[in-house]
Amino acid sequence: MNNFSAALNAYIEQVREWGQREVRRAGLEADRNGAPLPPDHPYFAAYVDFRRRHPVPADDGAVPEGPAVRMAAINEENAYWDRGMGVAAPGPGLPAPIVTAAGTPEQRERFLGPFRGTDIPRWGSFALTEPSGGSDTAAFRTRATRTDRGYLLNGAKCFIGNAARADWVLVQANLDPEKGRAGQRSFFVERGNRGMTGIKIEKKMGLRAYESVSFILEDCEVPHDNILGGERPERTSKSSAYGATMGTLNTTRVGVAASAVGLARSAYDEALNFATQSGAFKSIRVRDRLEVMYRQLRAAWLMTLRAAWKADNRIPNIVDASMAKVFAAETAQDLASAGMEIVGLEAGAGHHLVEKLFRDAKALNIVEGTGQIQRIIMARNLVGLPR
Amino acid sequence: MQIARHNRHGRLGVDFARGEGDEIIAGTIGRFAADELRPRLREFESARTVSESVRERFAALGFETLDLAEEAGGAGLGLLARVRTNRLLAEADAGAALALDRFAPAIYVIEAFGGVEALKSRQLNLGQSDLRFALVMDPGAGDVAGARVAGQVAWIPAAGADVLVGLGPQGAWLLKQGFAFEPVGGSALHAAGASSVKFDGTPILAWHDPVRAAQALARIRVYYASLIWGVLSDAAGFSRSYALDRVAFGKPIAHHQALAFLIVDMYVAVERLGLLIEDAAVAIDAGEGRAVGAAAAAFVDAIEASRFVGPNGVQILGGHGFMRDFPVEKAMRDCRALGLLAGGCDAAREQAGAALAATISERIAA
Numbered sequence: 001m002n003n004f005s006a007a008l009n010a011y012i013e014q015v016r017e018w019g020q021r022e023v024r025r026a027g028l029e030a031d032r033n034g035a036p037l038p039p040d041h042p043y044f045a046a047y048v049d050f051r052r053r054h055p056v057p058a059d060d061g062a063v064p065e066g067p068a069v070r071m072a073a074i075n076e077e078n079a080y081w082d083r084g085m086g087v088a089a090p091g092p093g094l095p096a097p098i099v100t101a102a103g104t105p106e107q108r109e110r111f112l113g114p115f116r117g118t119d120i121p122r123w124g125s126f127a128l129t130e131p132s133g134g135s136d137t138a139a140f141r142t143r144a145t146r147t148d149r150g151y152l153l154n155g156a157k158c159f160i161g162n163a164a165r166a167d168w169v170l171v172q173a174n175l176d177p178e179k180g181r182a183g184q185r186s187f188f189v190e191r192g193n194r195g196m197t198g199i200k201i202e203k204k205m206g207l208r209a210y211e212s213v214s215f216i217l218e219d220c221e222v223p224h225d226n227i228l229g230g231e232r233p234e235r236t237s238k239s240s241a242y243g244a245t246m247g248t249l250n251t252t253r254v255g256v257a258a259s260a261v262g263l264a265r266s267a268y269d270e271a272l273n274f275a276t277q278s279g280a281f282k283s284i285r286v287r288d289r290l291e292v293m294y295r296q297l298r299a300a301w302l303m304t305l306r307a308a309w310k311a312d313n314r315i316p317n318i319v320d321a322s323m324a325k326v327f328a329a330e331t332a333q334d335l336a337s338a339g340m341e342i343v344g345l346e347a348g349a350g351h352h353l354v355e356k357l358f359r360d361a362k363a364l365n366i367v368e369g370t371g372q373i374q375r376i377i378m379a380r381n382l383v384g385l386p387r
Numbered sequence: 388m389q390i391a392r393h394n395r396h397g398r399l400g401v402d403f404a405r406g407e408g409d410e411i412i413a414g415t416i417g418r419f420a421a422d423e424l425r426p427r428l429r430e431f432e433s434a435r436t437v438s439e440s441v442r443e444r445f446a447a448l449g450f451e452t453l454d455l456a457e458e459a460g461g462a463g464l465g466l467l468a469r470v471r472t473n474r475l476l477a478e479a480d481a482g483a484a485l486a487l488d489r490f491a492p493a494i495y496v497i498e499a500f501g502g503v504e505a506l507k508s509r510q511l512n513l514g515q516s517d518l519r520f521a522l523v524m525d526p527g528a529g530d531v532a533g534a535r536v537a538g539q540v541a542w543i544p545a546a547g548a549d550v551l552v553g554l555g556p557q558g559a560w561l562l563k564q565g566f567a568f569e570p571v572g573g574s575a576l577h578a579a580g581a582s583s584v585k586f587d588g589t590p591i592l593a594w595h596d597p598v599r600a601a602q603a604l605a606r607i608r609v610y611y612a613s614l615i616w617g618v619l620s621d622a623a624g625f626s627r628s629y630a631l632d633r634v635a636f637g638k639p640i641a642h643h644q645a646l647a648f649l650i651v652d653m654y655v656a657v658e659r660l661g662l663l664i665e666d667a668a669v670a671i672d673a674g675e676g677r678a679v680g681a682a683a684a685a686f687v688d689a690i691e692a693s694r695f696v697g698p699n700g701v702q703i704l705g706g707h708g709f710m711r712d713f714p715v716e717k718a719m720r721d722c723r724a725l726g727l728l729a730g731g732c733d734a735a736r737e738q739a740g741a742a743l744a745a746t747i748s749e750r751i752a753a
Binding site for chain 1: 631642644688
């Protein structure tokens with residue numbers, strides 16, 4: 001690959017055109033409203049139509065880049081226009097690869113099938129984080145108990161993306177706490193389940209375009225068929241909910257890194273455009289600051305692409321993925337903050353895009369493993385930091 | 388990473404694979420550095436040169452002209468191959484790496500101005516194994532082609548040379564006579580020697596061409612940045628190993644989170660630098676318009692990484708790091724000194740900023 005292929009570039013061009021025309025505007029609308037656009041907002045139907053006309057390149061060889069590099073390229077462009085709207089996009093979302101990897105054939109058809117070929121916006125959701133902690137995934141308190149009628153789920157989840165509008169939420173719970181992580185399984189909780197209560201859409205500093213939902217599971221009963229992988233899953237690493245979840249997070253870290261690069265590029269462009277139009281670019285100090293920003297952006301993108309390239313080539317990339325995630329997330333925050341400074345009081349007035357990017361960026365160093373967690377992962381691999 | 392190139396959207400595509408040839412070169416250079424240079428680190432430093440036998444063994448490997456164009460008598464493998472080689476040599480000893488390169492980066496100036504053929508007519512044969520070049524930065528170079536040049540430079544990491552090359556923003560010159568090396572103590576890179584240089588003579592070759600001067604400087608910056616990369620890579624790796632052996636409060640100091648995170652951040656700084664250097668080398672090899680800016684940025688990044696990794700390499704070893712028993716104090720000095728070359732950090736930052744300005748002009752034009 002000497003360059004992104006013409007096929008991938010052509011797809012990115014479509015994403016760019018869509019982003020410029022619709023996504024940024026929708027993201028700003030949600031930000032101004034202080035709440036996600038409602039599920040019946042025309043944007044989402046238009047999005048579904050866009051995706052039907054321009055499906056994400058499949059693994060059919062039409063786009064020669066591997067899936068991870070493809071994902072990185074697309075995520076980066078999406079996040080350039082609005083990271084929040086990317087998360088709010090209709091679709092099965094984060095659980096899709098988990099269900100594909102660990103679900104039974106019936107579950108794949110039942111829960112992912114409705115997303116295929118539909119013109120109705122639908123969402124799936126994945127509930128991992130709990131109020132008592134997000135990073136220590138092995139210490140969940142949500143419990144599952146088997147009964148003759150199904151499973152009873154009890155516990156609480158928080159900051160769950162799109163959960164209030166989702167057709168189903170894939171909930172992580174522990175069926176056998178004595179086994180620790182090995183006891184964890186995932187359960188489909190379908191919309192309208194009376195045991196899913198206290199649903200609260202959080203008010204956030206940034207990334208307001210998508211729902212972050214907290215809810216309680218109170219004797220939330222789901223049928224036996226709703227346990228991911230079936231009641232007696234085949235003994236593969238993928239059939240463990242914990243294994244499937246962690247495997248997915250290792251992959252999606254690169255995706256988050258790419259999104260952070262996209263957001264950072266957006267902040268850089270805003271700062272550069274402002275500096276050019278205002279004449280501030282003539283100041284050596286401003287120019288130096290932009291040079292530092294550009295260099296950091298470039299390095300973050302190279303790190304992200306390398307981590308993705310390794311994934312596609314089946315080269316171990318745990319350190320690369322964590323490095324890309326933490327560095328790109330910190331880059332997004334640094335560039336948005338520096339962008340605020342270059343734009344100055346215009347940014348302080350609260351109307352400028354760079355101000356929104358500054359609020360949006362912080363989350364990227366928190367979601368899917370904080371910067372500290374990424375450093376711990378790297379330290380385990382580099383110096384054998386004990387667990 | 389073979390090729391990284393902006394496409395029309397300013398996006399880049401990357402292939403990070405290393406070919407079989409890359410691996411063979413890396414293996415050969417790595418073994419040479421580990422067997423011949425590393426064990427004699429302090430010996431060469433004290434002697435202020437590398438031994439003749441080591442010089443001969445290095446020459447026999449055939450990597451001297453690795454990156455020179457084939458028409459210039461080189462292997463034509465490009466700057467990317469050179470920076471990877473430099474990194475491995477500098478991981479052992481950056482001063483020795485400089486001592487072993489008899490062309491220094493001066494050859495990039497001659498090559499950029501198309502002067503390799505002209506050397507032959509001046510009775511200068513690159514194949515002559517004892518012919519050594521040295522480079523000085525002369526702000527006035529190229530202002531008046533062919534005129535007498537004079538000046539002095541307080542320090543270069545070399546003990547002497549047969550040909551002195553001067554490079555400035557407007558052009559370059561080449562002196563065969565009319566210069567003198569005076570030994571100085573030197574802050575670092577002692578295996579390469581340390582001299583002040585006075586020059587006052589008429590160049591046998593002189594060029595006025597700011598574009599080519601910038602291209603030459605770009606290669607020189609990446610060359611020195613790659614040596615810094617090697618030094619920092621070793622400093623980070625050595626201090627990491629030490630932190631795993633050294634026990635305090637009942638466990639390896641690397642397992643105290645403050646140090647674990649510091650080690651991680653040092654690792655990231657070195658990786659980040661390596662990516663930017665290779666990216667710049669690829670841009671130069673491909674003749675991309677962004678090459679000059681990318682090279683300047685890589686050089687600045689090398690200096691900034693030096694400020695972080697160099698002192699912290701010492702810090703992790705505590706009092707031991709301050710002693711000459713361990714190589715981290717040398718690494719701290721070497722990387723700092725390397726960053727003073729090629730015109731230094733501020734000039735590079737200026738050029739990287741100017742490259743951004745050019746990008747803006749292109750955007751406006753588009």
